[in-house]
Ligand code: SF4
């Protein structure tokens with residue numbers, strides 16, 4: 066693709082990087098074929114090729130986005146299916162990442178949208194604030210008429226499990242012959258909505274011979290980053306890089322069990338590219354970031370199966386952030402098979418479920434269409450349980466599916482001696498209620 070940046074613009078390392086990415090695009094449009102939003106709207110500007118043109122215009126111009134441009138870019142899920150499809154290696158993720166802060170700064174949105182995004186960026190990454198809001202939501206918010214934009218957030222809060230306030234201990238010693246130590250990033254939303262996943266991860270790692278240090282008070286920065294609040298995101302990333310690099314010598318890996326966070330963490334070197342003071346910390350940390358399925362698939366890490374439930378058919382769903390963002394898709398299936406589960410490949414697995422971080426709160430109509438399509442395909446696949454590697458996908462699919470949803474790690478924990486996941490144990494659909502319930 067031809068670009069028209071001025072020499073002054075190209076002195077900016079960010080625009081230089083964007084220029085190099087844009088020039089790789091040969092306009093072939095293969096990426097449109099796998100773009101979920103293009104498949105729904107059929108609008109070229111809601112596909113990656115069209116969005117790349119819009120971003121080029123935004124970056125080459127004065128940076129001011131019209132509502133129309135902001136609308137098409139806001140509808141992007143950042144699912145990254147276009148990146149695994151592109152034959153030219155266009156790094157779409159780094160392009161849209163440059164566009165989003167410009168939309169925030171240049172006010173291409175109306176004030177309610179800006180207000181909503183600001184609220185999410187200030188709330189979700191902070192576990193204590195989020196837990197407080199949950200308490201308020203349980204007792205107060207459900208009785209208050211809210212603006213349309215905030216209703217999806219209320220729906221989300223009402224699906225929180227009853228044990229949402231149970232904190233995880235900071236240190237968990239190995240329960241088998243010791244192989245080393247790892248850190249577990251407990252996540253922010255996950256500590257509130259998925260404490261059962263974190264507990265299963267800790268037990269599995271302990272049983273594999275690892276001491277586990279839990280990192281509880283840190284957000285990877287993905288929420289602020291995807292909302293375009295770049296200075297907040299970079300501040301979080303810098304703090305994490307500095308703090309974690311101090312403990313990195315003790316850990317063989319920093320385990321992530323929310324794949325959306327994993328994609329972000331593995332991109333820290335690029336995100337801090339303009340910050341030479343963090344280069345050494347990032348060089349130490351990035352190789353340590355491992356999705357739990359990646360780590361358990363490493364030589365000898367998976368504890369033996371002791372209680373594999375015979376004949377349970379698992380539909381293994383690969384979240385976009387694992388499949389496209391981290392190029393990890395086979396490990397969860399292999400691990401489940403090794404532990405005696407019958408694994409069914411999820412149909413339509415290349416297409417996003419519509420969760421995409423805060424997307425289902427910001428773009429509820431498109432997210433609902435994607436969620437319904439995904440759930441219908443999974444429900445028809447002939448399985449008993451859906452296993453995913455990302456809490457967000459479990460919750461989004463759970464709004465529309467008839468099957469129990471669990472994290473892959475819960476099944477691995479169960480099969481190697483842990484408790485049966487509550488979503489399966491209680492014979493109810495799941496802890497996350499469905500839209501139609
Ligand atoms: S990231 Fe996903 S939604 Fe966005 S352009 Fe690429 S394929 Fe489409």
Ligand code: SF4
Pocket residue numbers: 089090091092093094095096097113114117150151152153154155
């Ligand atoms: S597939 Fe790649 S090269 Fe082709 S239009 Fe899409 S981004 Fe450009």
